[in-house]
Amino acid sequence: MSDNYFEIIRPGINTTFQDKGRDNLYHFGIPFSGVMDNRNYLLANKLVNNNLDSPIVEFAYQGPHLKYTGGKINFAITGDVIFTIKKDDTEIEGKCYESYQIVNGDEINIISTNKSVYGYLALGGELDIKLQWNSCSINTKANIGSNNGKKLDFSQKINLRKININQDIKKINYINTKIENIRVIKGTNFDYFSEEGKKIFFEKEFIVSKLSDRMGMRLEGPKIENIVNTNIKSEGLIKGVIQVPADGSPIIMLSDHGTVGGYPKIGVVASVDYNRLVQISPGSKIKFKEINLSDAETLFKLYEMETQNLLSQI
Amino acid sequence: MIKNISNLGDSALYCDFGNEVNKSINLQVIKYFKTIKEKKLKGINNLTPSYNKLIISYDLRKTNYDEVKKYIENLEIESSLKLNAKKIEIPVCCHESFSLDVIRLEKILNLSSEKILENFLNKEYFCYMTGFIAGMPFLGDLSENMRAQRLETPRVKVPKGSVGLTEQFANIYTFESPGGWNILGNTPVKVFDSSVEDKPTLINPGDTVTFKEITLDQYNNYNE
Numbered sequence: 001m002s003d004n005y006f007e008i009i010r011p012g013i014n015t016t017f018q019d020k021g022r023d024n025l026y027h028f029g030i031p032f033s034g035v036m037d038n039r040n041y042l043l044a045n046k047l048v049n050n051n052l053d054s055p056i057v058e059f060a061y062q063g064p065h066l067k068y069t070g071g072k073i074n075f076a077i078t079g080d081v082i083f084t085i086k087k088d089d090t091e092i093e094g095k096c097y098e099s100y101q102i103v104n105g106d107e108i109n110i111i112s113t114n115k116s117v118y119g120y121l122a123l124g125g126e127l128d129i130k131l132q133w134n135s136c137s138i139n140t141k142a143n144i145g146s147n148n149g150k151k152l153d154f155s156q157k158i159n160l161r162k163i164n165i166n167q168d169i170k171k172i173n174y175i176n177t178k179i180e181n182i183r184v185i186k187g188t189n190f191d192y193f194s195e196e197g198k199k200i201f202f203e204k205e206f207i208v209s210k211l212s213d214r215m216g217m218r219l220e221g222p223k224i225e226n227i228v229n230t231n232i233k234s235e236g237l238i239k240g241v242i243q244v245p246a247d248g249s250p251i252i253m254l255s256d257h258g259t260v261g262g263y264p265k266i267g268v269v270a271s272v273d274y275n276r277l278v279q280i281s282p283g284s285k286i287k288f289k290e291i292n293l294s295d296a297e298t299l300f301k302l303y304e305m306e307t308q309n310l311l312s313q314i
Numbered sequence: 315m316i317k318n319i320s321n322l323g324d325s326a327l328y329c330d331f332g333n334e335v336n337k338s339i340n341l342q343v344i345k346y347f348k349t350i351k352e353k354k355l356k357g358i359n360n361l362t363p364s365y366n367k368l369i370i371s372y373d374l375r376k377t378n379y380d381e382v383k384k385y386i387e388n389l390e391i392e393s394s395l396k397l398n399a400k401k402i403e404i405p406v407c408c409h410e411s412f413s414l415d416v417i418r419l420e421k422i423l424n425l426s427s428e429k430i431l432e433n434f435l436n437k438e439y440f441c442y443m444t445g446f447i448a449g450m451p452f453l454g455d456l457s458e459n460m461r462a463q464r465l466e467t468p469r470v471k472v473p474k475g476s477v478g479l480t481e482q483f484a485n486i487y488t489f490e491s492p493g494g495w496n497i498l499g500n501t502p503v504k505v506f507d508s509s510v511e512d513k514p515t516l517i518n519p520g521d522t523v524t525f526k527e528i529t530l531d532q533y534n535n536y537n538e
Contacts, residue, residue: 028514030448
């Protein structure tokens, strides 16, 4: 048993361990998984002096309430998250993108994400969890990853194998830009849809449905008419693919998606916008804007440079 | 051979081998899949073979569409490539507690349940692909008189181990999952095992599968 651990007073709605995900397993039917919002993952780890690819606690909407036992340790939270830190009898409101040091008996209470979906809690040290295919990422559908592939729950602990020696307090000024316009590259079945349907797809607003999770984001709004065939022979998918089933409402594949699918693909979200896409909360508006491959590649490079630049400021 | 290569978004190649679903096209897909996988090309992070398509995903930080496309176009595939395909026998119990859709199938196919079962068991199936949910094999082809559409309203939960039919295909639900296939029976065999990291799937593309009927008693006492 570990001497340093967090007791879970409240697990939160969808709290899992995640990291960069696992690759080269699609052919077995195993998706990538991994953190939904990669930039916020990297920033959180950097703020507590972890390796950038260290396992992290990911939560959605309501986060966990944790009580710490052990020697002093750093933590940082990224995203747009409301949380408090309780020391003895005082409770202070915490700020994202800033590391804090806590000691034995302190509590972290992650109340909710603010008009966004995912937040990240990095603990300054090494989590005592198992890897599967070289990744801790929990996939609750196939019960793969650490914690037996299940969400974190009441009456369990987050154990630390090691605590970082360097506990310098770090911060960065960063605001998550919220976007409504998501850039999309035309899909391989774009011509399955009527002229009117294509126009609707790129011009009208859709609303993110409550039936969205780590597997996919469902959209509500105007229907997109298919004039060729509402089914195709099942074929591979990647994250960001936008499928339109027979009911005309698009579904966007996210990190835990099924590896093959049989609905026509109207488009694919450009990689540059994926981190921001996953943060759009149910009930919010979303609009698609067409982009070509070469612009998408350039914009992703710029986005990555920006991420590296942010990391170097920490 | 690949008929057309296009981009699926900005980080995947969409290799199209045609529209028909048959063994010879699928074997082409599998050969490409195995060859590329062996080469371990920098930046390629996933390969998804299916009936007649191969999706090659790559890390946009390390490579790009033009580079991967050029590589695939110049790739030589050995026609004599060995697939190391296996023959696998899957025990299946068709007790009424498992054969959830046999009555529906009797009506659609206009066959008795005995005949449906007989047709199903007396056939060798080819695994075209594995996926959707972890380890789920897509097996074909069912004979013409055994083909039914999927349920109009999919089940919210199909039990783990269920053996289902849709159109010319059979499959096995490796996890409890939502789904619309016509369920004929259930297998006690672990078709997917995540604790065996190098070989988590029992049935892989190119393998041949037969089903063998077992009784409820044999099912309950099944030991792998």
